[in-house]
């Protein structure tokens with residue numbers, strides 16, 4: 075999956091370098107039109123440069139005097155050129171190549187062969203764009219999670235107060251992020267009413283993983299079934315959206331149970347969940363349905379996968395009204 079994005083990014087770097095090359099040419103032409111003397115100086119500098127390298131190759135060490143003279147002449151020309159530019163209010167940097175990244179000069183790789191930070195950032199940006207989450211993650215992440223919102227009072231029959239419970243959920247979610255690549259790490263299933271922080275916590279996990287360079291896809295179950303149906307019934311040619319559901323490093327299915335279920339959706343859903351489990355690709359599910367209701371709603375094959383391969387985590391407490399309905 076990543077290979078395809080890496081190829082696209084490398085092509086993007088090619089385009090960026092071509093752009094700065096074109097821009098440089100364009101600016102040079104512009105400056106030559108405004109100050110024709112600069113063109114002459116550039117030609118003269120180029121001629122001297124050629125002479126200099128020739129004399130180094132043909133008579134090394136012999137014509138030190140000549141070389142010094144050429145060097146001096148070049149220096150003078152460069153000074154004249156700088157002066158002319160300044161007199162004409164043209165910044166010295168105007169004729170230099172402009173790179174988007176000075177570090178790697180828009181190559182994506184550093185001298186030591188390692189990926190430049192800008193390359194890594196491009197991969198992350200791409201993953202963000204694919205995730206359907208770009209807008210919410212600034213506000214909803216582990217750093218902005220406020221545990222104080224949750225009550226320390228006992229809640230109904232629950233052993234833990236809502237705050238203790240939320241600490242447990244936070245811990246489990248952070249553990250999920252830390253051990254994301256470990257095949258032993260179970261998937262996560264959040265259940266409970268709306269306004270209890272399920273979506274918020276799912277977004278925290280999504281952001282943490284995106285920032286580590288994983289591809290995360292967020293989809294409501296309703297929209298997800300649409301994508302699966304569209305491709306199956308050939309209403310859509312957009313195979314990428316479909317493939318991402320299977321191939322993203324993490325698939326977040328929000329609001330499971332809100333989709334219309336029938337035998338088709340059941341078998342598509344099973345196919346998706348099962349194939350991700352078999353390939354060790356992680357899933358996070360949030361739902362308003364209790365495990366009992368899930369058992370009634372979905373066929374046994376799906377339900378048994380959910381019980382066996384997911385940490386099933388309950389959200390309870392007062393509706394905090396912070397989640398988008």
Ligand SMILES: [Zn+2]
Nearest residue numbers: 175178190192
């Ligand atoms: Zn760079």
